[in-house]
Amino acid sequence: MKKKIFVMAQVYDLTKQEISEIENEVQKDLDKYSNGGIGFKINITSEKTLELIFTRKYRYGEIDWLNYNPETIYCTDAKIITGHGFDGFRVPVYWGGVPYGYPFFMPKDEFISCYKKSAIKLGGSRSKFAEVNTMPDKIILALAY
Known part of the structure; x- marks a missing residue:
């Protein structure tokens, strides 16, 4: 796959680095960011599609998931994907925020739009499709590219 992907405050070129190298670099940053609470893998699903998989070693409380709306994403998850706030990194197209201390979530469509626009501004490849679960x-x- 000849694409540049944006993940955890960096753009990685899949033509210049092995998947395992990228996974290791992202994992190091995630370990610093989350004290080892998040695992990371890249799954190439076809010539034009891939998945970025972040595995939590912790779980949100059951109450959060009982009230969870599948059309939304927690801000914490958005920050894990993009690296927003890691070593002072700020996504170029930010999804907004709320006062300190208040947990919140946003529509997935809003996050995906900000993610795709930020990836392009940072030098990543333009994706035709993105979906977050x-x-x-x-x-x-x-x-998908």
């Missing part, structure tokens, strides 16, 4: 134990960002 969140579960109590993982986050999957599927991208």
Whole structure:
């Protein structure tokens, strides 16, 4: 796959680095960001599609998931995918925020739009399609080019 992907505050060129190298680099940053609470893998599903898989070693409380709307994504998950806030990194197209201390979530469509625009501004490849799925134990960002 000849694409540049945006994940965890960086753009990685799949033609210049092995998948395992990228996974290791992202994992190092995630370990610093989450104290080892998040695992990371890239799954190439076809010549033009891939998945970025973030596995939580912790789980959100059951109450969060009982009230969870599948059309939304937690801000925490958005930050894990993009690296927003990691070592001072800011996504170029930010989805907004709320006062400190208030947990919140946003429509997935809003996050995907910000993610795709930020990826392009940072030098990543333009994706034709993106979908994010969140579960109590993982986050999957599927991208098609």
